[in-house]
Amino acid sequence: MKRLVCHTLACTMFALTLSVISGCSSGPATGTVEGTVTLDGEPYEKGIVNLIDLQTGQAGNAEISTGGKFSISEPIQVGTYSVFVTPVAPPMPTDGSPPPPVVVDQSIPDKYRNESMTDIKVEVKEGSNTVAVEMKSE
Template sequence: MKRTRLLNPAFYCVLIVILVVWANTGCSGRKIKPKGIVQGKIIFKGRPYTEASVVFLNRATGQGGSANIEADGSFKLPKPIEVGTYIVYLAPKMENDPAAEPKPVSIDKSVPEKYWSEATSDIQFEVQKGLNEFIIELKP
């Protein structure tokens, strides 16, 4: 009987590694989309507005981000978001301490109601790759 010698076991290990790397990078068809860092300032009646968080929502993908507005009216989303068109609206401030007791949620009635919903907000921005700085002026 003639014995056939299989390839070296190291060859199979290298082949498996190549297949795993290929499967995780190329065969899924997903491309890494460019992202932008988003920060800026919220202005209402000529002054920095601080009583909310700001939300960026891409209606096409459902992706986005949000951040509390700081004491000087500034905000910065904690993570970069994919480039694209985003509707911008306000939401009640998020609790910074997840262990803290929940507080009642309320919205500031001095700000027009349209700014408190993605369905009615008329604020829209195009997020580009890299740093994006937006001044968002809420109209009374």
């Protein structure tokens, strides 16, 4: 009887160990992304840079800061991403009044504001990625 309990306990521990190990699998490869956004060679600082993989739907974004710099806070799955820029939504009023309208920067050509029209693509590889998002006026 003692042997059966020990054997059952050992089997249970083995199964538990296997489930923990398989539950800790790393999943798909990911990379971190940071970089700069420019418009006609000058730093662009007025929006959110968005990356979307049109095949998988995986995406990431970050607000563009001083000098056109951005850093996506969470790693994203490796792959080819379309890059586009959207305006920053103004903060919601706390007094119950209607929200202010979103202001779209007309200096950006339309193609850079849409994931299906943009011609900017970046390849995200495993590990750290530094990218240059270079928009040009038409």
